[in-house]
Every structure is written in structure tokens, then in C-alpha cells.
Amino acid sequence: MRRFKSILSRFLSADVLLWVYPLVLIAPNIGLDITETYPLFVKILNVLLPAGVYLLLTALSPLTGRTVVLALPLTVLAAFQVVLLFLYGESIIAVDMFLNVVTTNVSEATELLGNLTGAIFTVIGLYLTTLVWGIVLWSRRCRVAASNLKVARRSASGLLTAALVAYVVCLTAVPQFRLVRDIFPLNVVRNMWTAVERTRATEAYAETSAAFDYHPTATRPDSVRQVYVLVVGETSRADNWQLLGSPRPTNPHLSRRSNLVVYPYALTESNTTHKSVPLMLSHVTAETFNDSIYSTKSIVSAFGQAGFNTAWLSNQARNRSFIEFFAREADSTLYISDDRRAHYDTDLVEPLRRIIEADTTGRLFVVLHTYGGHFNYVDRYPAEAARFKPDHAFAADASERNILLNAFDNTVCFTDSLLDAVIGTVERAGGLGAVLYCSDHGEDIYDDPRGRFLHASPVPTYYQLHVPMLIWMSDGLRASCPELYANAQRNSGKQVSSSRDIFDTMLSLAGLETPYADSRNDLTSARYTEHPRIYLTDHNEAVPLKSAGLRQYDFDFLARKNISAE
Template identity: 30%
Template sequence: MSAASRPLAPAFGRGRAGTVPLPARSGPLAALLRWRPVLRSETLILLASLYFTALSNPVFWKAAVPAPIAPRWILSLVLMAVAAQGFLLGLLLWPRIWRGMLFALVLLAAIAGHYMAAYGIYIDADMVRNVVNTDWAEARDLLGPDVLRPLLVSLPALLFLARVRITPRRPGRVLLVRAMFLVAMVMLGLAGAAVSMQSLSSFLRNQREVRYLLTPANAVVSLAKVASERPRSARVQLPIGEDAVQLPAATMRRPRLLVLVVGETARAANWGLGGYHRQTTPALARRDVVNYPHVTACGSSTEVSLPCMFSPQGRADYDGKAIRGHQSVLHVLQRAGVSVLWRDNQSGCKGVCSGLAFEDFRGGTDRDLCRGAHCFDGILVRDLAAAARREPGDRVLVLHMLGNHGPTYSERYPAGFARYTPVCATSDLGRCERAHIVNAYDNALLYTDHVLGQAIDALAGMEDYDTALLYLSDHGESLGENRLYLHGMPHAIAPVEQLRVPMVAWFSRGWRRQTGLDIACVRGSAGLEYTHDNLFHTLLGLTDVRTTLYDPGRDIYLPCRRGSQAHAGEAGPGPYGRP
């Protein structure tokens, strides 16, 4: 074959001997694919700071910039926001890891911005703990197709990061230039503060929590705080109430069984017994219960409220680190001889029951009560009497409900409890009419009421025990008021819907007789203001356990027990359970 007739071999890239290279592709797409910008690392950091500040923070700007718009205040905020983001990125982005780190931050900012806009949440350390300590079943409820929208919007930034290159520097030069850049960011922040010092002073006094809306700085700083804490699995809780003893008379009578039901996300505003226009508590209304209409939660999330409500500090002396680092009132009861069992249908006890008897009902196989990863709360009371009788003597059973955990309220109850329709059946609450969200929420409350009725009936039939039940929700919920959904707002600015919670008590005749409890007195004081701070001392009082940690002034029932020095007609507990 002659050279003239020999076929040309295809080639890609550089030509090889005996081949002819293809002509270079042309056009906008080809030019874009060949585009490889080269930047200094500090230039990239500044561009990223501008991107995050301008394009990833609509929620922040809406909250921080009031009407009418003040140009000096906007300039001040822009300078301070860019400086804050730039300083943080300057600490995080280094050779070899900068590209992956920026990819992660762009995605984090997109997702955080989506949830802040969709549900009105703030991202602080408590919110991060909620996310980190949640289980897959709960997290899946929040992962709807709407999450894809912010990820698609962030694609141009991700494509830019995939193409950009950084000019290399010697290690010593990298450290010197970076130090100078960090100093420049500090100076830029100070300049921003000086532009509008009076507005900044007012802002810091009245809207400090808005800083939890500046993303990704809010998420990164909060993650760092949580990461610096010891993991719960490795945390050794310090003992409390080591002097606890149960009064001698407790061994000379029938055993007592107290069932404490910890509700989830039930708010007082929708509680039928509390005057709500719908009767969402018909089962409790038919039973001899005492309702407490004015109870305030320690926090607006399970991660805060659950440890707090079982601690001696409570909200009055709140110290989250100290609370998580010490045992709870349940350990005090166990130490004094009152056996404790925690039955969980939620996301665990957040350290409250560490080392105590624990039963996990998540992912159960009961065909009537379980659907996939979730079980309905009826599973907690299915064999209540049998569970109580496993141990002799006085018992405390804690039932941790799934309750009204959102956003998929419609999945928290069997079909037979769908009294109010139509309902919102998606996790994207912003797409639902508020009335449909409330319908689903109220149906879930109806089911909680049904489960509590079942528990009371089971306790009333236990003739070998004197029995009592106390129901108390861990926090409330926002259902679209002021465009807020779900819960978890910082306590200082949390709306009343997230902090006011229902509480109900029931006592058998045997319990009343044996403890000298005047039920008329109990009903008379039920309308006073109480908080989660009362629970620690009330549990000690109900079980006749005494320790130097016990504060009689916070024990709800002490004034109504015969033989106590308090009288029903005297002033009751104040806002924190104190006289």
C-alpha cells in the first residue's frame, strides 16, 4: 500500500508519529472547557467571601436589614460579613486541601441556606447537636426533593472551583502572606464597624442571634464548638445526689409505679384540655386527669430540653456543658432504690439514662404498630404492666414518644386518626397551606391523646401497684406563624409556640390515699406557672427520695400532701417553681 493511500489514524491530544492531530475544537463550550483561571490563594478566598456574603445569605440580609434601608448600615454589614467570612476561610483554606474544603463549604452553605429559608431555623451549636445526634429515620423525613434546588443553584460555583488553579508559593511565603491577609480582614471588619457604630451597637443589643444566620460561618463555628466537646459515648458523667435515700416508709407499703411520658414537639397552643378550639385530647378529657395550661420548656429542641428537664440546674441556672457532663435525676432515683426503665421510640435519651435499663422500639417489627423505620407510639404501652413487673419494688418507667416530630406530621398516627383533613403530607412545609399543616399536626396530637388514655387504663388495672402518670412535652413547635416552622430557635428569641408545652397528671386512688395527696388542692394549683425546672424536684417528691439537691419549693405536689408544712391556700411556685 502506498503512503498516499494509507489511512489516517485518529489521534487525541498531542499527535504521535504516523498520525495527524484533529483540529482544535472551537466555540463557546470549547473555550469554557479550556478556561483555567490562575489565582493567588488570598484572591480566591476574597472571591469566596464575596460569593457567600452576596449569594448564600438571603435569610441573613432579610433579618439584618430593616426597612427603610440605611445605606451606611448596609455598607457596614457588607464589610463586616466579608471580613468575618474571609478571616474564617483564611484559617481553613491551605495548599492541598483548599479545593475540597471550598467544595464542602459551598454545598454546606447551599443546604444550610435552604433549611433556614424553608423552616425559619437558626444554626447554632444546639442546632448542630440536633443534627449530629439525630438518627437516619428522622433525618430522612427532612430530605425531600426540594433539597436539590439549592444544590443545582450552587453548580456554577462548583464548576468554577473545579477549573481554578492556585499560584504555588514556598511554605514560608504562604504563612507570611496568609498572616498579612488575616490582619487585613480584621482591619476590614473594624472599618465596617466604624462606618455605622451606632446602628451596630443597637444591633448587638437587640438582634445578636442574627449572627446565627450568616452562612457558612454559622455552621462552621457551631460545628467546631460541637467537635471540641467530648463524644457522648466517651463522656464519663459525674454523679449527683450521692446522698440520696428513699424514706423508710417506702418499704412498708405496696410498691408505687410512676410512668413519666416525655412527649415530643407537642405545643400547648393546640392542646384540647388547654382551651384549643379543637378537642385534640378527647381520651384525656374522659379520664380523671389534671391539666397544667402554663408550662414553659427549658429549650426549644430535644437536644437542649431533655437533659435540662432532668437536671437540677434547669433553665434558672442553665449550663449546657455542666448538664451534659453530669448524671440526671433518674440516676439519683436508681441510687436510692427506685428502679428505672427508659423505653424509647425517638432518638435516644441524650445521656439522661446512660447506664440505666433501656429499651429501643425504633425499627420494630410489629405489623400493627410499625411502618418501616418508625413505630407508632402505641408500641410503648403495649405491654406496660408486664414491663413494670419485671423488677420488684418502686418503679419509674419513662416513655419517650415520637409524638409530633416534624415535618412529616402525617406519618405520626395510624390512618384511623386522620380526623382533620386534608393534611400536608410532604416535608416541604412551605408548599402546603397552613391549615393542612395544622390538620396533620392536630391528628398526631389526637393519637398522642389516645396512647396516654391507653397508658392510664393499663395503670388503673394494676391492683398490685399504686400508680400515677405524668405527661410533659419536651418543647413546642412553630406551624407557620411568622413564616417559622419546626423548632430549635435560640432560647432568647424562641417564639412562645416553641416554648409553651402541655402537661397532664393522673393519680390512682391508691396513690392519693397512700401519699396523702389532696387532689382538690392539686387541681387548685394547676393553673400556676410552672417550667421544666420543676420536674427534677417533683420526681424526687413523688418517689419520696431525699437528697440535699431536693428543693421543696420546686416540688409541684408537696404543698398538696398531708403532713407537709405548706398549705393549699398559700402562694404557690413562681415562674421557676420557687415561692
Template identity: 35%
Template sequence: MKTMSWLGEGASKVAKAEWPTLLLWSFLLSPLMVRLLADCRCSKTDLLVFYTLAISLLWLVALRFVSANQFKVHVFLLPFYLAASIDLFLVLNFGSRLTAAYLFIGLTNYKEAGDFLVTYWHSIAIVLLVFALCYGLGLAGLYGRRLYKNKAVFCLAVAALFVGYGAYFYKTVKLNSFGKSAVLDLVAKDQSTPMGYLSQIGLTLSLYTESKIYIKQRLESEVKITAISKDAELETLVFVIGESSRPHNWSLFGYHNETTPNLDKASGVFKFNSMCTTAPYTSVAVPSLLSLEPIKNWDLIASTKSLVGIYRAAGYKTYWLSSQEVDSFGGIIPQMAAEAENRQYFERSYDGALISEYEKIIQQGGAQKQAIFIHIKGSHFEYARRYPSEFAKFKPATDSTKDRITADYDNSVLYTDWLLGVLIDQLKASQRKSLLVYASDHGENLLDDNRNLLGHGMGNEYDLSVAAFIWGSDNWSKPQWQKLQKLKGREGQRASISSLPHTLLNISGISMPGYDSTQDLLSNDFVSSRCPHQLASGYVPSFDFDVKRVAAD
């Protein structure tokens, strides 16, 4: 009993002495904790979350014991508290942390700040009030106090930070090799409090500096639409950008496992059995997928408005929803996202986390035309982390690595099929003339043969072949529906993802420079693609392959 009493008295004394610090800590940690508690649809136990929490606590301990004058320390930390306020606002309103994604958008779209403040001023005011109370009371409690300082604890905390960051960097180097990409990946994943804000700012500046010429050119470029056909009926376009999804493992394309049950039975689906990407990696493929320019004209892809900006200029209300994180591997993708009027990110969540926001957008459509661009994680490695446990339908036939990987990959495709089914059902319910376009950025190698290749970036029949289709609602006029029926004739023809933007301009009745009828799947001038692609740093115009359908034995 005496021991318990002594411990109680000790805890009481610590609380009495440290309450201002604990109050300030609670505010700094609030974005991380609110996100952790509120995100019920987050991925399976994410070690990165615990890593971030541990690093945050180590930073706070180090700052606590670096000086006895904590009042001065926290005055110096004012910019970090302001960053935490913005972070908390984003978590409460958008479910996302303050990452390079939002910093990049703010840096390149600062002119929209006025409209943003008008829309969210109530929420901003509440967060600022909470900040003022916590920060004001905390500083008042620290003023004039000399707290216990311990160099040993400070040194231990700093040493633990070196070990923590070092361990993650070692893991990154193993995956990406030693170099700039490994450093940027470490920085991108650092969302700790409070110093992680410096990491995100640094990453944003790195991305901005590397592409500032393109950014300037993109911002200054104009979409020159010459005409919009009065016969165009498209009211809602949903463009889903998949990730690492190859047709070999979709039952829609003949795979033996029923991985796409919703799409298999859906009417209005026009599939492309022989579609290939323009590059076996995301940062090149996605910009190409959303550009009218051919892959060999990369400078123009990077410096001119994408399909997002084109639809915005054509009078569509544009949205960008993404479950992908923006990091050093995103390249100019954040700039394309910034062309949309509304953007929202759902980091470290299953793809299904964006459904509620998608439903709101569809329901608010009214008479306004909509173009919704959705960038999902799909089947990105690690495959087992891309779907909830209830979608673990397929089990490995043996204990081999190949069978385990294939089962996990198949389950990720099953989850993507469920997501696409939900998106299509919402479009049906809206009774608007709608199209849903799905195309993966690239495919994936799954230890398919004696080469034992896993992942993408190789440039072969597995990571250049992509799953792709177009779905149309059943309420189009007869002439427009007959026009869409031409897509059936393209089912077996070889096509590139770069054909999709030209095809969509035709469907939308948009005429503008850059449109190429030979790339348009609805045009009689269409020419089958030989699937040129970017591999490493060179343009390879003559690469060709036979699309293979393989089954996991």
C-alpha cells in the same frame, strides 16, 4: 418451552455455584428481614426500610464481585457476622436493630454484661448456633472455589452505593443544612448490612468521644438520698416524655377539635395550662426535664445522675422504653436511659409498639416499686407518620398546606391521647398507688401566623409552650390525696418542666441535696416560673410569653 428449560438450567447452575454465598447472605440479611416481617405495627410504608434493604443488597453484590476468592472475603468479614449475630439476637428478643442506642449502652454499662448473659444465655446460644451453622457451611462451600469475578458489576454496585448515599445526604442537607449534623444524620440512619455496622460504631464513638468527660462524671456521681419518708405511698411511677406536643392542639386545654377524648373524661387528671419547656429542642429539654439542676447549670445536668438514677437509688425497679431512635441529636439522653436497669427501644414503630412490654412490666410489679420512663415520638415531624390510618379522624378543611399539616398534627395528638389512655387503664387495673406524669419536650410551630414558622427551635409562644399533666390513681390515702389536690391550684400558674422532678421527689417522699421547694408544685414556697430557656448556645433568663390557644380556621 426451550427458553423456559434453558432458564431453569441456568438458574440451577447459578444456585449450585452460588449456594454458599446465598446462605451467607441470608444470615447477614436475617436481622433486617426478621424485623421487617415481624413488626406488624410499623409505621406507614417507610421508605427508609426500602432504602436500607437496597443499600444492603448493593453492598453484598459489591463484595461478591470484588474478588474471585470469596472464601477469603467472608473470612475477612467475620467481625460483621458477629455483629449480625448480635443484631439478630436483639431483633428476636427486643424487636430492635443493633444501633448506636444499644452500642452506647453497652459501652457505658459493660459491668452489667454478666447479669445480661445469665438472663439471656439460652437465646444467645440459639443465635450462636444458627451463626455457626450458616457461617461454617458457607465457608466450607466456598473453600477452594474460584468464583466468577466481574469488575463491571462491582463498579456498577459501588456507583449505585454512591448515588444511594448521596441522595439521602442531599435530603438530609435540605432538612438540616450542610455540616456535621447532616453527616451524623446520614450515619445514624445507615443500618445496612454489613457495612452499616461500621456506621453505627462510628456514631457511637462520636457520641462517646464528645461526651466522655460527662460520661465519666455521670458514672462516678452518686445519688445522695438523705431520707425516704415512711408516709410515701407511690408504688408505680410512669413518666411519659412527649415529643413536639403543644397544648394549643389538645382539647384538654381548650382546643375546639376533640383531640384528647380519653383524657378529657378521665378523673384524677391535674393539668398545667401554662407550662413551658427549658429549651425548644429535645437534646437539651429532655435532660433538663429529668434533672434537679436549673437549665443555666448545664454542666451539672450533663454530669450528674438524672431522675432515672435517683429512683433506682431509692429502691425502685427502673425501666426505659423508647420509640425514638438514638442518633447524633440525642445528646446525653442515651446516658440517662443507661441509668435504668432495663431498657428497650422500638425504632421506626408507632408509639403503641411499646404497649405489650409496658403491660408485662406492670403485671410483674408485685411488691417491687416501679419507675417507668417512656420516651415517645408523639407529634414529631412528619406528623402523618406518627399514627395508624384508623386514627386519621381529622381531615383538612381546605387543600392549603396549613390545613393539611394541622389535620395531621391533630391526628397525632389523638393517637397520643389513645396511648396515654391505655397506659392509665393498665395502672388502674394494677390497683397500685400510681402516678402518670406526661410532659412534652417542647412545642411546635404550625404555620400559625404571618411568620409562617414550621417546627421548633425558634423560641416563641408555640415551641416553648408544652402540653403537660399529672394523673393520680384513686386509691391513695386521704392525706396523700389531699396533698395531690394542691396541683389544682397550679393549673393556671406559669411553671417550667424543670419543676416536675422537684414535685416528684415530694410525692415520693425522697429527700436529697438539689431539691428546691420553690420549684416544687406541691410546696407553699413554689414560685411561678418566667420560663427561662436555652436558645442556640446561650442562656436566656428573661424570656417571657403569654400562652395562646389557637384554633385552625
């Protein structure tokens, strides 16, 4: 027993921790070297530099336990990064991930974490063990032998010298190499700082956007009743829509509707809600997002400034960011989840009916922000609405894919019945009416060997970008403006960008003109023009879609769906 204790205390000594702690810290660097397509010398530097610094840091004092405890922020960063590698299989912690923590409601966050239990236990276990080890050694004032400390410092110097050589090679041979962008954890610290800056800019939004005016003009006569509804979908994907080619009957209502135009080739330019929805709801494009979003108001203001009665009905939680700010622009705003009860999207129909009924201006614009097909899928529709079964997966796991797909298809069916009810409500109002629906982004559901799940990953996939989009026009609108419907149909075969086109198309459906409108983005215009495919990156840069990190699976799927990647 004494012998065992002696072996154990030697094994768990400060001398061992001195070497183990740097190894634990560079685990994410090794992971990133495997998952990322860095040039060879960047990969070498990505290990040598942090390894040298970590070893030198750990060897600064003989009290290794104390060093490990004080270096807790490094441990946390490494653990967080390893969790993300488990989750997405690639990429450093993105700016958007830090922002998602601020803008995602608690239940969404815990849904995500619930599925990561295995990864979290594995990773936290690894890092927590090291931390506890450090605490115990510090409390016992355990010291590293002077000779061991000297070897560690010399090894660190060797690593840093080799890192310096790799650094010089990177500087001279790797185009656009930047230490703070390419080396973990410098790049993640930089992303954290960017997130702080964006949060500050977002907090100042009320002042920076106060003076913005769309200077709109309403061109339709006041004598005719007008009701226009923009339904912002959440996490739905075109492939699962019967109207867009799914072999499953997921659109039993809409497939019987007339006056409907669908857009099979629509891609979003962002896979995150907090960027995709502002792009859809404002004249800002991926190219101008970073410079203009903080000083812009939304389409709600464009309608309001044109004399429309405006309303925002949401089944999402308040997000303390642009989407909530846009909602505040409306004459009336209702977050049905403010009562802290779970709601289905169809709970938005009755408030919509009441608003239409109570409207005395004759000119009404309503945004419905739905919860669509956001995970957990089975929570988005009542059990009796489940058309495809079984739909209750035991775990978020590739082996349960068919069950998850059943549940996801049920959310599409439920959105189908919601849109049918919304269209019916607008139809009954008479006069000129239109409903435009589009999902903010799609979703991964273990669709290929990458095993990806959910959305908002640092690098997008085909499944996160191909979104369902459709327009319905009332008989009155078709009769009054036949060219709108004819052009909408003619443009349905075009390569559409939901992020760029919804603002202009919605204004045009309502006959609004503004100096900010661009008919080349208007799907109801004969001047509609296809644009090159772009993607808004984590650093708010608009890059060609081909440079957004898509893999061959994605390009294959785009080609199969006749969607241009250029």
C-alpha cells in the same frame, strides 16, 4: 456557532469567575443583614469584611479555578447558611444544628431534608455551578489577565480599608460587639468548634458523671405497691389539646378521666429535644445546664438509688447523647425501634404492662419516651386512627396547613389514647400510682406570616415553647396523700416551667426526698413558686425569655393565652 462559543468562553472565563465567586460567597451575609436585627455598622462590616477577604483570596493567584476548588469549605459554609435562611428565615447556623446532625436519627434528618428539596436545589445549584466552573477552568489552566488581577487586588484593599473603619466604629459604638460572634462565617466556625467541644464532653460523660449520687430517701411504706410513670412527650403543642383549650375533640379519652390535673401555662426552656429532655429529667436547670449536665445523672438514678425498680421504654432511636445515657441508668431498657421497624407509641403499653406484672419489688418507676407528634405527622398513628381528614399533605407548605393541622391533631388524639392506656395500666396495678406527662417542646406549623415550620430553630417561637403537661394520680395516692392532689390543682393556674418543675414534681409524687430537690419547683407542694421566664440559648446561656429573640407575634400569643413572658 463559533461566535456563540467565543461569547460563552468569554462569559465563563477566569476573569469573570474572579468577580462572581466573592459575590456568591457573600450571598448569606447579605441575607443575614436583611433577616437579623444587627446595628447598622455591624451590617456594613458583615458585608465589607468578608467581601474584601474573599476578593483578595480569589485574586491571590491567576488560576481562579484552582482557588475556587481549594476554597470548597467556604463554599459549603455559604451554601449551608443559605439553606438555613430558606428554612428558618433568620439566624446563623447554630451549635445545636451541628449537634443535631450527630444526635438525630437518619430518618428524622431525611424527613427534614425531603421538605427542603426546592431550597436545596436552588442553593446547591448556585454553589455547585460555581464549583464546576472552577474545576473546568483549573483543568484547562485558564488564567486571569494580569491587569484584571491588579484591579481586583486594589478593590479588595479598598473594601478592607472601609471594613477597618466600620470595625473601629463597631468597637467603639456597638455595645458587646464581637467579631467572632457577629460576622459570618467567623461566628459559624466558632459554633462548629463549640459543637466539637461539646461532643468531646458528651463522650466523656460516663466518667464525669460516674460518682454522682442523689442520696435519695424513700418516705412511703414498703408494704404498699407503688407504680410511677413519667411519659416524655415529643413535639406536641398545648394549643392543639382539647384539655388546654383547643375547640377540636383531640382528647376524647382524657377528658373523661378523673384524678387529672392539667397545666395550661407551661413553657419549656428549650426548643430542642437533646436539651429539653435532660432538663426535664434532672435537677439541672437552664442556669446550671452548661456547668452541671456533664457531671449529673438523671431522675432514673434518683429512683434507682432509692431502691426502686426502674425501666426505660422508648419509641425513639438511640441518640448517643444524654437521653440514651439516662436510659442506660435504668434496671431495664427497651428501645422498641431497635428491631428497625416503625412503631407507634401505643406499642409501649404492652411492655409497660409486662414490667408492672413482673415487678417483684413493689416499687416501680418507668420512663416512656414517645415519638408523639414529630414530623412526619401521619407516620405517628395508624390510618384507622385518623379522626381528622384529609391528613395526607402533598408537601410541607403553608398552602397545606389545614391538612398538616389535621394530621397533627390526629397525633394529639393518638397521644390521648396512649396516655389513657398508660393510666389504665397503672390504675389496674392498684396501690399508689401516678402518671406525669409533658411534651419536650412544641412545633411551628405555618402559624403566622413568618411561615415557620417544625422546631429546634436557632430562635424559638411561642408555638415551640407552649407545651401540654398533665398529672394523673391514682385513688390510692389521693387517699394516702390528699395534699399532693390539692396542691397540684391549686398550682394548675400558675406559670409553670416544664424544664424546671418535672424533676421535683415527679420525685414528690413518689415521696422521694433528696438534697437536690427544691420544693419551690414541686407542683404538688404548697411552697411552689413561679420563676422568672428564661430560655436556654444555643450557647447554653440562660437568658430572660424576652431576650430569646421572640417576635411580636409570639408576645401577642403569650398574652392571649395569659402566659407571662417575664
